[in-house]
Amino acid sequence: MTLPYAKYLRAGSAMLGGLALGLLATFLSLNSGYGFNPLRAGPWTAWPSVGGAEIDPYARAVVARSGEAPLGRDQGLAFIASDDSDGAPLDGACEYRIVDPLPTARFWTLSLATPAGALIDNPTGRYGFSSVDVLRREGGAFEIAVARNARAGNWLSPGEARRFVVMLRLYDTPLDTDAHPDPQSFPKIVKQKCD
Structure with a gap:
């Protein structure tokens, strides 16, 4: 003989399980990038639809939560x-060389940030370089x-950050x-040595 409340307990358990699963899926989607259709070129990743009208709901939620204002598709791309x-995670205890080439652009900037996108505090106060102020070799x-x-x-310093982008x-x-951009037209990030 079953208890009269057994069916209600099963239904309540199923609802709580569905709620927990939904919350987990939402948490994972908000913490796994900017949604669908990333554009990849070697270690570089961009989400071209994030700044446009065709932004998907997951990317819209990530942008709304972070408060950032992404570049519009006609303004440029952020990689x-x-x-x-070589596919190894960037580590603040290691030294790297970032060497050209760069895809064609009227203007570019290259900077270091935390994985969450915040500037990294460092003793020099320099957070990046641009196509205007980078020192170039002959050619x-x-x-x-x-x-x-x-x-x-x-030179850019990752400060005391262990992880950076x-x-x-x-x-x-x-x-x-x-189209799929040619990874050979993007800068190489070459690990030199680690402490």
């Missing part, structure tokens, strides 16, 4: 690299050193976001 060119090529200790030339913003770029 993020959380790994080096226009450049190289940026990422290390805790000062380097001659273009490299952000590359391309403004007014003719890059075709419907």
